[in-house]
Structure formats: C-alpha cells, structure tokens
Amino acid sequence: MSFTADAVALGATIETSVEVSYRAIAGGTDRETLRALLQPKSGRSFTSKPVSVNVWHWYPLTAFDSYYATEGVADYDGNQFEMSGRTYISSWSTYGMARSWESRYTLGRNCTEMRGTFGVTDRSADGSSATVQVLAEGVEPIYISPELTPGVVDTEHTLLSSPYRISILGTNTSPDKVLAYPAAGDLQFLCHGLG
Known part of the structure; x- marks a missing residue:
C-alpha cells in the first residue's frame, strides 16, 4: 500500500x-x-x-447445483463412498447398472483451478475398469483419466480457463455385466465471487 x-x-x-x-x-x-x-x-x-x-477460496463440487444429471449420479452434501480404502464425503460418485453417467454444473467463469482424486468406488467388481472426464463447456477436456481400476486412484490439480460450465462424465469400460462405479473424491474448485 x-x-x-x-x-x-x-x-x-x-x-x-x-x-x-x-x-x-x-x-x-x-x-x-x-x-x-x-x-x-x-x-x-x-x-x-x-x-x-x-x-479466493477452494469450494467443493457440492457448492454448485447440477442443472443436469443422469440417473445414478450422487453429488450431494453428505454423499459418502469408499475409494481405494479411503472414505470420501460430499463428492461425486455413481451407482446402478448404467454404463455411463453425466452431470453438469455452472461455475460462472469464477474458477481458475480444479483438484480432486479420481478412481472407482470400492463397490466396483474385481476386474472392473472405468474412466472419468471433466469437460469445459461440454467439449473442451479439462481432465481425462487413465483407466481406473479398484485400488488405483489418480490425483489431479489443474488450471482452468475460467469455464462457464463443466460436465463430469463417468464411463464403465469393463466387459459386459462387470460393474464399475467411477468417482471423484474431494473434487474442489478455486473460485471467487460466488456469494
């Protein structure tokens, strides 16, 4: 000053x-x-x-309401799941018999970084695999996971180009009838001006 x-x-x-x-x-x-x-x-x-x-402050994904979600997405406060032996609360996970899941959120061009841990929940079957993608404006890749299997997680911290909206997509890449549940634990965004 x-x-x-x-x-x-x-x-x-x-x-x-x-x-x-x-x-x-x-x-x-x-x-x-x-x-x-x-x-x-x-x-x-x-x-x-x-x-x-x-x-600036790190906001959890649950600070943003999804304006679109397929059946089988859990992204609410209090949502709890295990991934690679660790418990995550109020994060993004999937359930059910679907082969793919998606949810969409409006960040409003207020966020410049994202961090989280990606994997499959411990409820996924042996021999299962999945991927998770985070896209800006529905098409621009922010994060694309490697193949995720039970017990394996990928922790990511990446810069964002202040997207207006993001989409999270989970895909079960296992053979037919083998259940995998993609998830993102402690998914947070560095933002300002959300009040």
Whole structure:
C-alpha cells in the first residue's frame, strides 16, 4: 500500500517496517477493501489509499447445483463412498447398472483451478475398469483419466480457463455385466465471487 505525498511532504519517515498477514475466507462478494494506517511516534497519522482485493477460496463440487444429471449420479452434501480404502464425503460418485453417467454444473467463469482424486468406488467388481472426464463447456477436456481400476486412484490439480460450465462424465469400460462405479473424491474448485 502507498501513502499520499502529504506524509512525505510533512517529514514523515518510517524507521521500521512491519509485515502484516491478513487472512480472509471467501464469502459474500469475495472482495475486500483494505487500508493501512501510519502512526508515527509524534505528529499526524496518515491513512493509505484503499486497495481492493479478490479473495479466493477452494469450494467443493457440492457448492454448485447440477442443472443436469443422469440417473445414478450422487453429488450431494453428505454423499459418502469408499475409494481405494479411503472414505470420501460430499463428492461425486455413481451407482446402478448404467454404463455411463453425466452431470453438469455452472461455475460462472469464477474458477481458475480444479483438484480432486479420481478412481472407482470400492463397490466396483474385481476386474472392473472405468474412466472419468471433466469437460469445459461440454467439449473442451479439462481432465481425462487413465483407466481406473479398484485400488488405483489418480490425483489431479489443474488450471482452468475460467469455464462457464463443466460436465463430469463417468464411463464403465469393463466387459459386459462387470460393474464399475467411477468417482471423484474431494473434487474442489478455486473460485471467487460466488456469494
């Protein structure tokens, strides 16, 4: 932050500097306005010009309502499943007899990163396999998993080009009648301005 020329003109000097950490959690408009106050040992105090900053926060997928989902997608708060022996809560998973699943979400061009762990749930059959894809605007690949099998996960952290919408697609790539349930654990997006 900078101080006005008045402070220098009146002979204000800074003998020491102090670094201040300001930690804010995103919410509301995810925008903070900050000012610094210079209080010399003697003389007049000076206030900096206001500085406005965006506050970024990791939001779970469950912070976004799906506007489209096929039957067999579980993406709600409290959804719980196991993947590679670990329990995930409030993430994205699949169930049922389908061979493919899809859900779609509006991020509103407010998100620039994505992270999560991809695999198949521990309810998947031995010898099963699946893939998970995350697409921007329904067509642009953000993430395409390798073949996922029981006990194998792929953890990903990737940059986004501020997509308006994303789609998550899970596909059972196993032989017929072998059940696999693709999933994404701890799927989160780095965003601002969601309030």
